[in-house]
Amino acid sequence: MSFDDDYKQRVLEPARAAGDQPPEDLRARYVLTEPLTPEAVTARVKQVRQCWRRSRGQLKYRKLIDRLEAEHRALGPVFSAAEQGDLGPLRQRLRGGDERNAQRRAEVRNRLLDAAGPLRVLSPAECSAIGKAGGVSAAELAQLLRIDGLEVHDPDALPAAPPYPGYGKARESLEVLGARTMLAFLLGSDRIGNVRLFGGVSAGGMPIDRAGAERALERVSGEWARRPRDTSATHAETVLIALRTALREDLLHDLLGYDFIARLRERREQRASDQALMDFAVRGLGVEPNEARRLVFAVSREGGAPAGPAGRMRELLEAGNAHAAALLADGLGEHELPPEAAEARQRVATASRLLDEAQELTDAGDSDGAWDRLEDELLLAADLPGLREHQRRLPPLPPTDVAAEVDGASVRLSWRPSPSRAGRVLHEIVRRPGRPPRDSADGEPVPAVDGEPPVNVPLFYAVYARRGEATSEPVCAGPVVLRPEPSRVELASGDGMVTGRWECPPEAARVDVLRDGEPVPAGREGFTDRGVRNGVTHRYRVYAVYIDGVEEIETPGVLVTATPHALPDAVTEFAVEPYAQDRLLLRFPIPAHGLVEALLLVREPPWPAGALVPVDELPARRVESTPHARGLVVRPGASGVLVVVTVAGTSAAVGAFRRHVDLPAPTGLTAVRRGEEVEVGFGWPGDAAAVAVTYEIAGGPARRIGVSRAAYTAGGGVRLPVPEGEPVRVGVAGTSEQGGTVLTGPAVTADVAAVPVVRYDLAVTGPLWKRTLALTLTCDRPVRLARLELVVRDGRVMPRDPSDGEPxxxxxxxxxxxxxxxxxPLPKRPGPFWLRCFAGTDVELADPPVRRLQQGA
Structure with a gap:
């Protein structure tokens, strides 16, 4: 297939089917493919335009090609830039095409929903017209219909006249009898539902066949025959005659269905909406919902376009063109005039009278009253010559209370809107230097916030109201002189000095500075002030000076403060101690100058200890901290590198750092001496894989051992070898391995004092009739026992404390x-007994072998 044939099939034919609407997407229009290159785009555009020229010879494509060529001329700069190597405008236009396509499809979708209404049904002609007007292809139109579940089909053809000539009288009799429909009269109940009309009448799921209709007629006839003869019986007989005649001529279904159709048509003539018709059909007449939607759709689409002079006049009148309708009537003979002619002439006469009244109000200065008269006239005869031109020339009342004030580097305008309420009134502003604007064209248009006014120039602003082509008298404000302050004013304080910097307005002659009311030498862009004292807050006024002729004008100035400080002292080292459940005490000497803060970094700080850096360069990850008499209480909340910095003013001194592992400290640490061992117990620190246990004996070097959780649990604690009588300090901290390095969390410590060990032994001496118990005490150094108690207990259980026996x-x-x-004396007991000694907490008693403590066994 040649390029021309392929292009016609893919581009021209869909565009022609969419109402000669060229595709918005330039990729489709010019058959552009990715990747886009200047050479490929230029060659493809040339090939497509040649195809246009060859296709224009076919009449069916001529209108479409003319539109394509017209739009291509507007796209000339885009393709010229692409030919020169700049694809930016083309890519921007491609993105805009996507947005316009999406907007166009959304508009078509909304029009489809509006046309479908609550019935959600469209006729093919309506659907096609909306698609062509919106410029969408058949495939896009089908997709939009599927998205919202809209149905498209022709409305069912409904009978224009009743199948039974006497239907009118039968209908009147039904109204007298109070029957809802003829079907309800036949079935003897107004509560019938689920009525179906297309393809044969049925009710409640049961079809009304001939046999069933005959039985129903016999039943209803019998019921009315048994009633007294009165007017109701006469009306019932009229309806029964209609039903019998229709049944005999095989028109019963047509008559029953037409009765429903006629009732819906009456509601339609009463301007009922589609939703109201649906409610009436389903709830009022009992029609099945799907059948009701089909029936309402057919009824609502009935009627054709008006024909002849009367129809044309009606079209013109409904469009508001009464003057054209009157001219059409003037061209007809008097015997050919339809009723619409009188209406058209009456409208034109009334509109002409209103136009005269509007002119009188205009001459009297009441433009709003004239506008209202012309609005009424537009409703009667919008095409009356001179009407719209007159209305467009009616100026509104001017605004009031116009004011202009400087707001930073801009001028802000305010006013009370025009009191005119007739028509659409807009407000516009013009600016002119040197003098007030004379009219709306005498100056430069600006918005309500003039963001780029001239500097150091008297400015006048005029605000006027516009309605159509007419404007009110301008209302002026001014003069306003914009003299900007120095911008980006920043002060930095150091040790006995303050420096400042700013951006000087280009139009300013210079910038001056006052410190506490005293002038400070300053340049155009900054200053250095050495006449300050540390710890004192100084107030600076930085202002610009402008030249107005020969006079110097000072701005109010920018007020800023600064407090110089001595340089901060760095914290050279610190220790970490547990302080609370999730807090640590960083212990260090409090520096003389500056406040200490803690930072938590991912890695070691980039500055050496003692470095002085600006506070703004410090990482934002500050640690929650509280000052303490011995340092700083912090809550890191994560693992990392803890760094202490000392801040004074805008400077910070970097101090020591150390790695921190976010592990809780062990809880409940206990250390108890058991002979030549110290038993250590504690609550395991969170999720630590192991703990590091350190101990120092009598102030000697620290020894460290690692204990896993499994080993701690299996051993019921940790046992440390410590000589009796020697003091020991025990520390426990959680550990974690990160990147091959073992990091240690906060530690807790406990001290075990050096308690003297006293050993004792028991021996029985003397003859049998006078046995004596000898208690031998030995120790390594002299001690004094405040209390020593020998306890006896009968039985086979050894006493555990002094209260566990008799003294x-x-x-x-x-x-x-x-x-x-x-x-x-050896006590005399009836059976075996135990002997054991107990002393106070100032010494530790070492028991002899058990066989020495048990007697009489």
Missing amino acids: LEVWEDVDLPDEAVLRV
């Missing part, structure tokens, strides 16, 4: 050099 002997303030022997 046999108590000694107070026993001096023990290195060995002593105490004697007591």
Whole structure:
């Protein structure tokens, strides 16, 4: 297939079917393919335009090609830029085409929904007309219909006249009898529902066949025959005659269906909407909903276009063109005049009278009253010559209370709107330097916020109201002189000095600075002030100076403050201690100058310790902290590198840092001496894989061991070898491995004091009739026992504390050099018993072997 044939099939034919609407998408219009290159775009555009010229010879494409060529001329700069290598305008236009396509499809979709209404049904002619007007293809139109579930089909043909000539009288009798429909009269109930009319009448799911209709007629006839003869019986007989005649001539279904159609047509003539007709058909007449939608669609689409002079006049009158209708009537003979002619002439006469009244009001200065008269006239005869021109020349009343004030680098206009309420009134503004504008054309149009006014020039503004082509008298404000302040004013304070910088307005002669009312030497872009004291807040006024002829004009100025500070002292080192459940105490000497803050970084800081950096360069990840007498209490909340910085003014001194692992400190640390071991217990620190246990014996070097959670659980704690009588400090901290490095969290510590160990032994001495118990005490160094108690307990269970038995002997303030022997009579007990010694917490008693403690076994 040649390029021309393919282009016609893919582009020209769909565009012609869419009402000669060229495709919005330039990719489709010019058959552009990605990737776009200047050479490919230029060659393809040339090929497409040659196809246009060859296709224009065919009459069916001529109108479409003319539109394509006209729009191509508007696209000339886009393709010229592409030919020169700049594809930016073309790509922007392609994106705009996508947006316009989407907008066009949305408009068509809305028109389809409006035309379908609550019935959600369209005729093919309506659908095609909307598609062509919107310039969419048949495929796009079908897709839009599917999206909203709209149906497209021709309305059913409905009978124009009743199949039974006497239907009118039968209908009057039904009204007298109060029957809802002829079908309800036949079935003997107004509560029938689910009525179907197309393809044969049925009710409640049961078809009305001939046999059933005959039985129903016999039943209804019998019921009325048994009633007394009165006017109701006469009317019933009229309806029965109509039903019998229709049944005999095989027109019963046509008569019953026409009765429904006639009732809907009456409602339609009463200007009922489609939704109201649906409600009447379903709820009022009992028609099945789908059948009701089909029936209402057919009824609403009945009627044709008006024909002849009367029809044309009616069209003109409905369009508001009464003058054209009157001219049409003047061209007809008096015997040919339809009733619409009188209406047209009456409208023109009334409109002419209103036009005269509008002219009188205009001459009297009441333009709003004249506008209202002309609005009424437009409703009668919008095509009356001179009407619209007169209306467009009616000026509105001017606005009031116009004011202009400087707002930063712009001028803001305010006013009270025009009191005119007739028509659409707009407000416009013009600006002129040096003098007030004389009219709407005497100046430069500006918005209500003039963002780019001339600087150091007297400006006058005029606001006027516009309605159509007419404008009110301008209302002026001014003069206003814009003299901008220095912008981006920034102060920086240091040790005994303050520096400032700003951007000077180009039109300003210079910038001056006052510190606490005293002048400070300054340049055009900044200053350095060394006449300040640390810790004192100074107030600076930075203002611009303009030259007005020979006079210097100062601006109010920008007010800023600065407090110089001594340089901050860096924290050279700090220790970390647990402080609370999720907080740490960073312990360090409080620096003399500056406030200490903590930062949490991902990696080590880029500055060396002691470096002085601007505060703005510090990372934003500040750690929540609280000052403390010994340093700073922080809550890191995550793992990282803790850095302490000292801040003073706009400077910060970088201090020491150390890695931090976000692990909680162990809780409930206990350390208990058990002979030559110290038993350590604690609450496991969160999700730590292991803990590091350190211990220092008698102030010696620290020893460290790692303990896993499994080992801690299996051993019931940690046991450290510590000589008896030696003090020990125990520390426990959680550990975590990151990137091959073992990091340690906050630690908790406990001290175990050096408690003297006293050993004792029990021996039975003496003859059988006078047995004695010898208690031998030994120790490594002299000690003094504040209390020593010997306890006896019967049975086979050893006493655990002094209250777990009976005191046999108590000694107070026993001096023990290195060995002593105490004697007591051996108690006489009926059975086996235990003996055991207990002392205070100032010493540790070491029990002898169990066989020495148990007696009489």
